[in-house]
Amino acid sequence: MADTILDKPERQRETQTRISVLLPLPFPGPLDYLAPADMVHPGDIVTVPLGRREEIGCVWDTQSAVPADFAPSTEPAIDIKRLRAIRSKQASTPLPQSLRRFIDWLAAYTLTPPGLVLAMAIRAYNAQAPRPHLGWVRGDAALTDLRITPARQRVLDSLGNAPRTTSDLAAAADASPAVIRGLAAAGMLREMPIPVSAPFGTPDPNFRTPHLSDDQESVATELRHAVDARKYSATLLEGVTGSGKTEVYLEAVAECLRQGRQIMVLLPEIALSSQWTDRFARRFGVQPAIWHSDLGGKRRRETWRAVSLGQASVVVGARSALFLPFPDLGLIIVDEEHETAFKQEDGVTYHGRDMAVVRARLANAPVVLVSATPSLESLANVESGRYRHLTLHARHGGAVLPEVALVDMRAHPPERGLFLSPVLTEAIDQTLERKEQAMLFLNRRGYAPLTLCRACGYRMECPNCSAWLVEHRARRLLACHHCGHTEPLPDLCPNCQAEGSLVPIGPGIERILEESRARFPDARILVMASDTLGSPQATAEAVRQISHREVDLIIGTQIVAKGWHFPHLTLVGVVDADLGLGGGDLRAAERTVQLLHQVAGRAGRAEAPGRVLLQSYLGEHPVMQALVSNDYRAFMEQEAAQRRPGFWPPYGRLAALIVSAATPEAADALARTIGEHAPQIPGVQILGPAPAPLAILRGRHRRRLLLRTPRNLAVQPILRHWLAGLRTASQERVDIDIDPVSFL
Ligand SMILES: [Zn+2]
């Protein structure tokens, strides 16, 4: 709703001020406009003309008033007479200063035009404010000569302090709308806007206070102090799976609620958050506001609005919640901080965890990073004194950590064509006999990751990417997991035309399901994968079935690792513990340990002790040894020792340049040109150009360069200088990824 339409702005030029407006477009910075002096202020959302269009933008830092007849000689390029006036100011709360500074900061850090970052903040901005609903209250007129019939009396009796709508009042009084209209005409009823109820309930910090162990209580006290300090601090909260970390940090949330301030909780995958929000509701009596990219348009606008008005006190969300306009942010929690899902890879690339710390600093609020398996980045920040470290040592309620054992696949191989070792299947038999639950984990969707021709060795590849097609037998097709290309499984080999020669190689979870059905015919099996659990409701239903023991055997991809509480699960079998160690990824080992540790943590969370079996061909690998000895810290020290000398993150800084073009020749030429102009700075290393592991993605040919610097050298000025004179053709692109997580 535009509440202030400017009347003939051209004639009011003498009282106009020059202002900067940031538009959600890829310009290098804000544009200058004119507005009546003192009408708009930084953070206000305004409508401005742009060419022949109108755009919504945000007033950025205001310039000092400029007299109409005076264009400063120092800036001859900007003639105030040529500036256009803003069209209108929107009726909404301004974007808070801490959010505006965050947008500037993130744009500079990721080398993104600030307008594109603003776009993420105002995407859900509701230009159409809801029309107020009207209702009836008692009017000012004293009793008139209007005869008070029984129906009229019932209407008058039904009035309260709060306005009621016509239909509501008619129903309550058992009278027709005509009766109400008659009373209104006589002045005995008066119309009033019905106050818009806050769309989110108010969490009650004292709704159900938990009983905490001594260990938990002392950590909770520290966190409450951090909230009470009302200033920036960063804390790493580390605790083994099942140690009750959530309960503890919810006490910090409670403290912040008592202060009447707002809280942001980031989860890596919000669609899987039903158990979290239920737990929140049990503690605080209401559901929190939820924020993620799949939220419907109306709910998005309501939530954005409620946050900006301070009516939503707790928002649990995906990384995009960082851009919500909290006017009074008092605490940020990042749960499962080690998760790579916090990294946004498309569009503006940023790491949600790291940006949460920046957001907290700019809002002068405490941030708590939570994990059972903290990232090396966070541990390094603890070591350097930037973060405080709080630890929960014991599993809550007497549950013990599961025993982890290796299944040596060389010594105990599965039968030919199968993937489960007899050691594992026998352990499942015993678990099912005891009426306990078992889980098989394999982080690979589909039936088989590769389809090969037995006759000629041809491999089914994606036409758009340098990647194998994954067979999805249930859907009867081959799919590319990188670009979404699908095609039916052919009868003949496309290369040698042999019939029936195509065979699946290796397992995906569909194939493990097939094997499990044959091997455990009486077991009730449930599959948990992102493509079988399409909606949060489906996920919640699956979790319910598991909790209510309606399932004996769970087969899942990494979804199952997400902090679920499965009280009857006592055996976890990892089908391929070696998966994920290949690929030359900087963090492959760290990620494998984190993921498998999380998976293992699902077992034995209640009374019954848990057991984890890892099928591996690499028993001596440090990753397997770390998992068996359950010594995460020792493993991370070893990781640190490996990364430190070469200035690999977190001991140095890294930026990736991804060059892409329509042809391999163009990609090579551009990558070579960039490589030749690489800066020569002591301590700065350029790696590449080299073909990206996914050398072709969605039909585009890709080359990569890496820029690595010691920690004390920022990569942004180097990159800006390096790429400043670069010219690219229309089909060519250079994407910059600061602090890359994926190396594909
Ligand atoms: Zn063939």
Ligand SMILES: [Zn+2]
């Ligand atoms: Zn593809």
